[in-house]
Amino acid sequence: MNLLNFILNFPDEESCIVHFKAQGDQIGVFCPKCGSTKHIWLKNKVRYECAHCHHRQSIRRDTVLEFSKLPFRCWYVAMHLLTSTKKSFSASELQQQLGHKRYQPIWEMHKKLSDIMGKRDNEYQLSGQIELDNAFITNLISDDCKHQDLKHGAGSQNKSKVIVMTESIVVENPKPGKKPKKINHIKMQVVPDLRADTAVEIVKEQIDSKAELTTDDSKTFFKLHKLWSLTRLRL
Ligand SMILES: [Zn+2]
Incomplete structure (x- = not known):
């Protein structure tokens, strides 16, 4: 996806959440308390509520975004920058591009994304x-x-x-x-x-x-x- 398409597809926080939720829904959501797979979507709280026991859970649970307080769009922009060019981005460059005040959360995000990308690279066997x-x-x-x-x-x-x-x-x-x-x-x-x-x-x-x-x-x-x-x- 080029930069213009990225901006068109993900213009704001809400569009990123809608996309993120759709990915999660495809895999399926289960309640960690009772195991039920039926949930109600609480749009304003960005959480699922179990239809059976009413336990609420974040849509970030069990994903790379878990434990991060950064907005979804921050993650989406970072993923786009890290995957769309051959250039490698340092955490501080990422912080600058995102205009984020604090280095620590950006460094953590950068580390997690780099780990995932490294893993993918390791799984890929060269051929031809x-x-x-x-x-x-x-x-x-x-x-x-x-x-x-x-x-x-x-x-x-x-x-x-x-x-x-x-x-x-x-x-x-x-x-x-x-x-x-x-x-x-x-x-x-x-x-x-x-x-x-x-x-x-x-x-x-x-x-x-x-x-x-x-x-x-x-x-x-x-x-x-x-x-x-x-x-x-x-x-
Ligand atoms: Zn439940």
Whole structure:
């Protein structure tokens, strides 16, 4: 959904609540006190009331919004920002975009949404054509570490070792001058080392066994030749 459609679909708090409630209703609501599945909707209180024992419950119960006092629209805007672009949003950027006074609740929301998105990413196994690469990513160093002597190069404390896995899909009828494939999904995994056994473990876990792998001639990937029998490895 692009930004204009998002604004059209979710112009205010009420539209977000209506959408959120519809999602919950689809799954079904049950009373935690008596187990009844029949409820009355109390629109003004944004709560369900059990038709049997009159126990009231929030529609946020058992969802990622539970325990948060932020408006529904805050969550919806955050979800839109975090999922609609490839850019990653920090909690403080999110706070600025939402114009919210307090950092803490935004940080908590950001954390919960990032956890869910991370989980989804972990569940997704790459398939098709995958390019493997290794990389070093510079970490942000805390003030405590700045004064210590840091090693330079690959073993440096301020660099993380990362395996980058890029899944691409074939584009039918590519435009003249354009590549016949485009990137579909990228996974980056921080690894303790770049040994060949570590790469084998990551590939087994993250990539479908029928995928076609492409690597450079790095030692990290040389064991994939033998173990990844279903894969045609192109160097
Ligand atoms: Zn009940």
